[in-house]
Amino acid sequence: MTETLTCPAGGAQPLPQYPMERAAQCPLAPAPTAQKLRAEKPITKVRIWNGGTPWLITRHADQRALLTDPRVSDDDLDPGFPYVNAHRAEIAPLSPRMITNTDAPEHTRLRRTVNGPFVIKRIEKMREPIQKIVDDLIDEMLAGPSEADLLKTFALPVPSLVIAELLGVPYKDHDFFQSSSSTVLDSTVPPAKAREVSGALAAYLDKLLEEKMAAPGNDVLSEMGGRVKTGEMSRVEAVNMGVAMLIAGHETTATMISLGTLALLQHPDQLALLRDTDDPKVIANAVDEVLRYLSIVQTGVRRVAKEDIEIGGVVIKAGDGMIFDLHAANWDPEAFPEAERLDLTRPARQHQAFGYGPHQCLGQNLARLELQVVYGTLYRRIPTLRLDAEITELEFDHTGTTYGVHSLPVTW
Template identity: 85%
Template sequence: MGGTGGQPEAPPAYPMERDLTCPLAPPPGVRALRAEAPLTRVRIWNGATPWLITRHADQRALLTDPRVSDDDLDPGFPYVNAHRAEIAPVTPRLITNTDAPVHTRLRRTVNGPFLVKRIETMRAPVQKIVDGLIDDMLDGPNPTDLLTAFALPVPSLVIARLLGVPYKDHDFFQKSSGIVLDGTAPPEEARQASGALAAYLDELIGEKTVTPGDDVLSELAGRVTAGEMSRSEAVHMGVAMLIAGHETTATMISLGTLALLQHPDQLALVRETEDPKVIAGAVDEVLRYLSIVQTGVRRVAKEEIEIGGAVIAAGDGMIFDLHAANWDPEVFPEGERLDVTRPARQHQAFGYGPHQCLGQNLARLELQVVYGTLYRRIPTLRLAADPAGLEFDHTGTTYGVHSLPVAW
């Protein structure tokens, strides 16, 4: 592991602890590094010392640099946890762990259903799902937990519809996904959950090979039949979509609602507008403000790279802290302030470059429908608990709350 350039003698531990009095802000240590040492070494769970990149401009430069690799089989790759390190050698090559040309081929096979025009056809069905769940909330107990009553069911129903997964199995795939994403789960338990999801998707793809429908898994099955991808690639791509398609959006619904409830002036702007462009802008600002992927985007250098006075050697790991970049004052003045009128489209909540989130168009659409509907239909929505007593979840890929009690 090489590299020089102003890093402290004893690299700080990463991830860093949040300030519990400001739970929605990036950790103070990360913000300090962005100001004082935006390219520096940190120490992760296994003692490795990858580079932490915290500035918006540096992240954009490196995440589009072909010398920066997503290959998690490289010895210098900075794994999120022991489970990810253990399963990397047996994980199929997907869009999440490959570079061009393999990544280019695989991305092309799954891009179609997630293009803006295709996703926009989902708006009416998503609106129906959201309205139905709000009806159920209004007819149910008051107060209630927004996470279980609304935030989790919305994306679970949407991704199930898009992929062609029976929603009756949502308890299984939500529980299994949670174990896979839980950084504190024993590796054996996480491996079993991952295997169960793969077996489940393999059976579904087999069924859709015989009787295809109008869904993503049927498209993947067709590509397997056509020889464009292997059965294993299709199965594990389906698993990745199923996991990513509900956990992150559910977190954005619950944590975004918490942020807006704590900023009533901004909530009023969202609730009272009928302009879809204002709602779309608000969604991007909340995405920027929260940047819920807390474990950082992980990469490794394939060649030596000089940037910002530092030399990142071949084989050095890199972690891109998206939240720090999304509060970078060089790009977002007063980034600590939630302002739904801010032009925030340059945020990196979905990553950046060729590996940026495949499902970002779907996530934006879901959040636009939710933010444009929930607060308008329940204008008296409020927290039903002391904000200081909320328990935040630090265990997964995303940062969220264990529950969000609300009343109206």
């Protein structure tokens, strides 16, 4: 039976399905239904893959209020937690407690054990190595034919090389962790297969962690190995944190490089602003505006209420799930006037592309740095870069946690 909501006018309407379809003619914009709900019913129930009916939160201000409310939980063992797919629902009871599925004080303890390598001061020291990675890859592109799939030849290798260097993972194994990450994040993969691949990735990281504990290097895995030795975190916690970093550290940034390039190529006036400047402040602001404009975490941030919460004229009951549509909030005209317009001069730092509150993305400083180097280098070094297909011919990827393209053919 289809659940319905009774509207004030009297009629009954079926609950919208989430995630929502994007308009084919506007593939970079939030789903039209999500934008309509933000204007008319910014806190409303939707239906997800398993028939569950969590609340969908689409306004910028409501998201900020709820994501900092201690009554809103990231505990994915709560029966009301709105899992993103069947695989996540199946493995949740088997998964160790991490920063991605715990609340304070456990979340605070775990976050403290891994926060150090990602603070701005330490991340900024990686600017020169990242610049070399980017320049070397562009050199390789320019040495070959004047056409390429930017996703495969540039967007994926950049963050893969960076996260490998940061974690201390041999880049020679990048094919393994790239394909494993894609499988784990693909909502169309059978849960058993995803679980098998997750186990293989964890076994790989466990072996590498053991090597780092015996012979530490100057990398994050060695640092976590030291914390395991002192009892600050368990070995299982360290391995699973390494897996999470390896997956999140390249998948999302690769998508932002390719999809960001596509967005900029669709707005040549904005691309010119970025291409013709070497001002780091201008470039940093441009990165935040592209992050706001695209908000690539398609499946939304998921939470569950631990107590009744009254907000926006509705009561979210204890045990109710919540989905925060980041893209809809980042196009909220109350927070960003003319939000549908890509404007690299807009003060966009208050976007929620990395989430918000205590669970805000751990790797956001690294992602920003990578994008600053990429956006500040690629279009300057290849000023004639252009899309080698019509945007309507591109195949967009809806299967994972992020929203992107399967390939991005370019020429110059």
